Amino acid sequence: MPDLSINFAGIKSPNPFWLASAPPTNSGYQVMKAFDAGWGGAVWKTLGIPVINVSSRYGAINYRDTRIAGFNNIELITDRPLADNLKEIEEVKKYFPDHAVIASLMVETREQWIQIIKDVENAGADGIELNFGCPHGMCERGMGSAVGQEPSVLKTIVEWVMDAANIPVITKLTPNISDITDPGLAAVQGGTDAISLINTIKSIVGIDLDSYAPYPVVDGKGTNGGYCGPAVKPIAMHMLRELAQHQKIKDTPISGIGGIENWRDVVEFILLGASSVQVCTAAMHYGFGIVREMETGLIKFMNDKGYDTIYDFVGKALPNVTEWKHLNLKHKVVAEINADKCIGCQLCYIACDDGAHQAIRITEGTRVPEIIDENCVGCNLCSLVCPVEECITMDKRDDGKQHVTWAERTDAGTIPTTFNDDLAGGKGHFVPSVKDALKHRKS
Amino acid sequence: MGGEIPRPIFYFSKLKSKPLAEYKKPTSEQEYLENFAQKKPLMNPTEAYYESSRCLFCYDAPCMNACPTGIDIPLFIKQINTGNVEGAAKTIFDSNWLGNACGKVCPTGVLCEGACVYNHQDVPPLQIGRLQNFATEEVIRKGSKLYEPGPANGRKVAIIGAGPAGIACACELRIMGYQVDIFEAKEKPSGLTVYGVAPYKITNEEVLDEMEYLQNMMGYDVHYNSPITTKKQLKSLERKYDAIFLGVGLGPTAALSLTGEKKDGVVGAVEFIEELRMEKHKVEVPKNVVVIGGGNTAMDAASESARMGAENVYLCYRRSKEDMGAYGFEYDLAVKSGVKGVFNVQPLAIMSRGKITGVKFIRTESKGGKLHYIEGSEYVIPCDMVIKATGQAKMGPFLSKIDGLELDNKNRIKVNLENYQTTHPQYFAGGDAVNGGAEVVNGAYEGKMAAKGIENWLNNR
Ligand SMILES: Cc1cc2nc3c(=O)[nH]c(=O)nc-3n(C[C@H](O)[C@H](O)[C@H](O)COP(=O)(O)OP(=O)(O)OC[C@H]3O[C@@H](n4cnc5c(N)ncnc54)[C@H](O)[C@@H]3O)c2cc1C
Ligand SMILES: Cc1cc2nc3c(=O)[nH]c(=O)nc-3n(C[C@H](O)[C@H](O)[C@H](O)COP(=O)(O)O)c2cc1C
Ligand code: SF4
Ligand code: SF4
Ligand code: SF4
Numbered sequence: 064m065p066d067l068s069i070n071f072a073g074i075k076s077p078n079p080f081w082l083a084s085a086p087p088t089n090s091g092y093q094v095m096k097a098f099d100a101g102w103g104g105a106v107w108k109t110l111g112i113p114v115i116n117v118s119s120r121y122g123a124i125n126y127r128d129t130r131i132a133g134f135n136n137i138e139l140i141t142d143r144p145l146a147d148n149l150k151e152i153e154e155v156k157k158y159f160p161d162h163a164v165i166a167s168l169m170v171e172t173r174e175q176w177i178q179i180i181k182d183v184e185n186a187g188a189d190g191i192e193l194n195f196g197c198p199h200g201m202c203e204r205g206m207g208s209a210v211g212q213e214p215s216v217l218k219t220i221v222e223w224v225m226d227a228a229n230i231p232v233i234t235k236l237t238p239n240i241s242d243i244t245d246p247g248l249a250a251v252q253g254g255t256d257a258i259s260l261i262n263t264i265k266s267i268v269g270i271d272l273d274s275y276a277p278y279p280v281v282d283g284k285g286t287n288g289g290y291c292g293p294a295v296k297p298i299a300m301h302m303l304r305e306l307a308q309h310q311k312i313k314d315t316p317i318s319g320i321g322g323i324e325n326w327r328d329v330v331e332f333i334l335l336g337a338s339s340v341q342v343c344t345a346a347m348h349y350g351f352g353i354v355r356e357m358e359t360g361l362i363k364f365m366n367d368k369g370y371d372t373i374y375d376f377v378g379k380a381l382p383n384v385t386e387w388k389h390l391n392l393k394h395k396v397v398a399e400i401n402a403d404k405c406i407g408c409q410l411c412y413i414a415c416d417d418g419a420h421q422a423i424r425i426t427e428g429t430r431v432p433e434i435i436d437e438n439c440v441g442c443n444l445c446s447l448v449c450p451v452e453e454c455i456t457m458d459k460r461d462d463g464k465q466h467v468t469w470a471e472r473t474d475a476g477t478i479p480t481t482f483n484d485d486l487a488g489g490k491g492h493f494v495p496s497v498k499d500a501l502k503h504r505k506s
Numbered sequence: 507m508g509g510e511i512p513r514p515i516f517y518f519s520k521l522k523s524k525p526l527a528e529y530k531k532p533t534s535e536q537e538y539l540e541n542f543a544q545k546k547p548l549m550n551p552t553e554a555y556y557e558s559s560r561c562l563f564c565y566d567a568p569c570m571n572a573c574p575t576g577i578d579i580p581l582f583i584k585q586i587n588t589g590n591v592e593g594a595a596k597t598i599f600d601s602n603w604l605g606n607a608c609g610k611v612c613p614t615g616v617l618c619e620g621a622c623v624y625n626h627q628d629v630p631p632l633q634i635g636r637l638q639n640f641a642t643e644e645v646i647r648k649g650s651k652l653y654e655p656g657p658a659n660g661r662k663v664a665i666i667g668a669g670p671a672g673i674a675c676a677c678e679l680r681i682m683g684y685q686v687d688i689f690e691a692k693e694k695p696s697g698l699t700v701y702g703v704a705p706y707k708i709t710n711e712e713v714l715d716e717m718e719y720l721q722n723m724m725g726y727d728v729h730y731n732s733p734i735t736t737k738k739q740l741k742s743l744e745r746k747y748d749a750i751f752l753g754v755g756l757g758p759t760a761a762l763s764l765t766g767e768k769k770d771g772v773v774g775a776v777e778f779i780e781e782l783r784m785e786k787h788k789v790e791v792p793k794n795v796v797v798i799g800g801g802n803t804a805m806d807a808a809s810e811s812a813r814m815g816a817e818n819v820y821l822c823y824r825r826s827k828e829d830m831g832a833y834g835f836e837y838d839l840a841v842k843s844g845v846k847g848v849f850n851v852q853p854l855a856i857m858s859r860g861k862i863t864g865v866k867f868i869r870t871e872s873k874g875g876k877l878h879y880i881e882g883s884e885y886v887i888p889c890d891m892v893i894k895a896t897g898q899a900k901m902g903p904f905l906s907k908i909d910g911l912e913l914d915n916k917n918r919i920k921v922n923l924e925n926y927q928t929t930h931p932q933y934f935a936g937g938d939a940v941n942g943g944a945e946v947v948n949g950a951y952e953g954k955m956a957a958k959g960i961e962n963w964l965n966n967r
Binding site: 127128404405406407408409410412413425430450451 | 624
């Protein structure tokens with residue numbers, strides 16, 4: 064049985080599964096219930112001067128029969144008095160002394176920071192998370208993402224906090240910025256113990272076609288919200304990778320957040336450099352029980368790979384995430400259809416013909432399409448649209464002996480440099496004649 | 507690479523019928539409806555949403571190719587999924603004027619649903635028929651006017667028979683601006699859809715609601731209780747109308763020439779079913795019933811007898827089970843309703859003592875494709891009622907009154923399959939009278955094609 068426990072910048076936790084600061088960590092009742100269900104840590108719903116929330120507060124993207132592929136909220140930080148929260152933190156810590164309780168904080172002045180840090184430390188919090196991420200409401204008042212988008216302000220506040228705090232400090236970043244390493248670096252320079260990311264992405268999740276207002280509609284009006292859930296995972300993973308590969312940031316522990324729902328997501332985040340993960344939407348959608356699937360999946364993965372601790376594979380994918388110019392231009396794959404599995408939907412055919420390289424043919428009398436090897440550029444599109452598991456595979460065709468990258472070709476002076484350059488990668492590649500398009504016309 | 511896709515494995519939605527032979531004689535309309543619970547009940551919006559989400563939106567979709575009317579199935583399913591239910595209904599009616607009836611009564615397992623690509627990976631196919639109804643039922647219920655008749659073109663067409671073929675022809679002609687008068691022998695429209703199809707496939711109200719919806723929207727005239735029977739009537743139609751469409755279907759159950767066939771208690775399947783559909787629980791079905799035949803109508807009549815509370819229903823067919831013309835799923839349904847199949851038996855005589863007491867059979871066997879009687883194997887299956895489901899007579903005697911109208915060797919009206927014109931140029935025809943007895947969907951298609959044929963012919967005359 065592998066050891067799932069972590070020591071995250073000094074915050075100890077029996078496993079890397081933490082609840083993100085959000086509605087599931089709004090009260091001691093919820094956090095206790097979560098710990099009981101198997102979560103190792105919880106970042107308390109952001110504390111500060113309590114707010115007043117609106118109703119309704121959420122919107123979602125439903126993709127066909129999938130509910131909440133993306134989730135959008137216009138909620139602010141806690142609307143409960145600080146004293147109530149502190150009392151509950153204390154109680155939870157009594158029941159679960161070995162679990163991690165991290166207090167998320169967002170206040171304005173230096174005095175307020177000093178005061179609230181003292182309060183949560185006295186309540187027994189194991190760490191602090193600075194919420195520089197909330198992209199709606201709070202930022203209009205100069206807090207949340209307003210801080211996270213301004214590296215110099217962020218650095219100053221981190222410095223104030225580091226000065227006052229005796230427990231580890233995590234700085235939570237907003238993704239609403241063009242280069243995530245700017246605030247990342249500012250946090251490190253300010254002395255933060257760790258970083259977490261991402262908070263939600265500014266979004267309009269939909270428009271009501273009767274009231275012409277964005278969702279969630281509040282009495283005929285709406286506002287931008289913060290987007291999260293499965294849809295944001297790729298964006299979160301990319302930002303994680305940028306920090307984890309940055310020379311000056313990579314030694315700072317990172318807690319990964321954004322669209323995590325199952326053990327695969329957890330492993331992927333760890334492989335990209337996270338050493339704890341935080342979850343909000345999935346717990347809001349399915350309840351705390353989902354942690355069982357994450358835990359069993361993670362254990363199986365670690366057993367299969369022979370890992371004893373999480374740290375055995377933190378960042379293991381990073382060396383393989385490189386720049387485009389270092390990819391091997393000699394690598395060649397071609398799509399292959401397994402006729403025994405094919406169900407004849409012909410989605411691959413129309414996808415390739417209309418959206419790729421006209422490399423799939425249909426012969427009268429059969430519904431199983433055929434790849435035209437010479438035309439296939441190995442783009443993958445067909446294998447992605449195919450509804451049958453492992454029916455279209457990408458077959459390796461190069462002998463693996465040759466290796467040339469764009470960077471090397473640039474150095475060697477063999478890259479195309481003029482508009483009609485003979486070195487163009489697609490020069491001479493098959494395209495049907497323009498008029499062939501009309502052959503598909505239905506009479 | 508390439509190669510043939512294996513034959514689809516047909517999948518049928520879970521039948522909501524009761525387990526074997528549990529039907530009590532219905533004593534009220536409510537009990538009747540319970541015994542004939544709908545095989546394809548209406549979907550609720552949640553069900554339609556999830557089911558429609560599964561459609562792959564296949565290219566050159568096999569389901570669509572398998573539909574005799576070529577409904578753009580992936581399109582209407584996607585329209586349902588995106589909340590454009592009215593658009594979905596329009597997609598359906600654009601190809602098939604009996605879109606609602608077809609969703610319920612089509613043998614979808616051997617048509618669209620049987621062709622759905624999911625079958626090839628043992629995933630249940632899309633429930634296309636039920637999705638279709640989900641869309642069409644809504645516009646029928648709301649009375650949404652999806653179409654308008656075209657501006658009057660001054661031409662008139664008479665239609666004989668308000669069955670699926672006649673109604674489809676009428677709708678299509680109205681779109682093109684024709685004045686249309688339908689002459690119907692019976693008192694209700696839709697032909698065998700209301701008088702013949704098994705009650706667990708579609709209720710009378712469902713059939714007639716669609717008929718009313720179409721007539722209100724398209725504005726053709728139907729003259730009920732108005733059979734066309736004489737040469738004089740035909741001549742008058744020929745004078746008054748630019749063209750005449752024959753959608754007369756097939757005739758009553760054909761005679762068997764058995765001793766005792768004329769006795770009380772011996773009925774034709776088509777007549778039995780018609781009475782059942784009209785009188786419902788009031789129809790008396792005795793304890794023991796013998797059904798003779800091996801086609802879909804025989805399966806229906808046997809199932810229906812069982813559901814009407816008959817204790818013993820024997821489905822007797824002269825050849826083997828495998829030789830039956832009926833769809834396998836229709837036989838399975840009959841067996842599930844409590845029917846016993848008896849194969850390789852040829853009826854010889856209907857036995858009676860005042861009332862009928864049974865049917866005398868002789869056992870048969872096939873030798874080299876030929877059917878032989880096994881000598882001395884005669885025996886009697888006792889019963890109180892015999893249902894003959896041995897095919898419908900053709901409309902030969904009536905059709906012979908039309909000069910120059912040729913029939914083929916099976917007494918089907920000969921038509922040009924390009925435009926459904928008969929050998930008498932003023933007459934067009936479609937449906938069972940032409941195809942010899944197929945499905946509602948075929949009638950709907952042929953009626954529509956004939957309307958286009960009429961337009962073309964009149965334009966180029
Ligand atoms: C027992 C049974 C069960 C069936 N079950 C199904 C099923 O489940 N699914 C399915 O798709 N199909 C089923 N069918 C087949 C389907 O009902 C027919 O294929 C379809 O109704 C044919 O349409 P039609 O318009 O050609 O003829 P019909 O439906 O027979 O309509 C012909 C109409 O013309 C009228 N008519 C005839 N002669 C004259 C005249 N001289 N003057 C005026 N009016 C006249 C008749 O009264 C009738 O209304 C079944 C058929 C039977 C017999
Ligand atoms: C309704 C809601 C409220 C949130 N409130 C906070 C908050 O108070 N403080 C904070 O740091 N993040 C807050 N977040 C952001 C989440 O902690 C998390 O960063 C984000 O949802 C991405 O994770 P996910 O994809 O697992 O949901 C909130 C998210 C949601 C959906
Ligand atoms: S990999 Fe791309 S180019 Fe090749 S067949 Fe598939 S879709 Fe076409
Ligand atoms: S997408 Fe897959 S299943 Fe569909 S036709 Fe292509 S290979 Fe066959
Ligand atoms: S074959 Fe099935 S999956 Fe494909 S379009 Fe038709 S219903 Fe949809």
